[in-house]
Amino acid sequence: MSKRTWQELPKGAVSYKSSMDYKTGDWGVEAPKIDHSKCTKCMLCHFYCPEGAILVREDGYTEPDLDYCKGCGICAKECPVKCIEMVRK
Numbered sequence: 001m002s003k004r005t006w007q008e009l010p011k012g013a014v015s016y017k018s019s020m021d022y023k024t025g026d027w028g029v030e031a032p033k034i035d036h037s038k039c040t041k042c043m044l045c046h047f048y049c050p051e052g053a054i055l056v057r058e059d060g061y062t063e064p065d066l067d068y069c070k071g072c073g074i075c076a077k078e079c080p081v082k083c084i085e086m087v088r089k
């Protein structure tokens with residue numbers, strides 16, 4: 001049996017950012033709310049989000065993409081200054 005690269009795997013077999021093919025924002029009951037007055041623009045939330053659903057704006061602040069955010073809360077847990085609050089949708 002020949003080995004395939006991850007790019008050749010069928011859709012659904014790759015979990016990281018695979019939700020970008022489908023709008024999954026309706027799956028969660030909570031969404032992150034960022035207090036930009038406390039944000040240091042470290043971008044850790046962007047790097048830790050398993051769905052690639054934290055966007056970086058032109059001004060350097062981050063913003064959740066609610067079309068794809070599943071509400072897992074990892075970004076809020078990893079934010080070093082705790083300026084992300086998970087709120088009910």
Ligand code: SF4
Nearest residue numbers: 049069070072073075
């Ligand atoms: S709650 Fe989860 S999916 Fe949504 S932006 Fe934060 S880390 Fe990403």
Ligand code: SF4
Nearest residue numbers: 039040042043045079
């Ligand atoms: S992890 Fe927190 S401080 Fe860092 S960019 Fe995200 S919201 Fe801002």
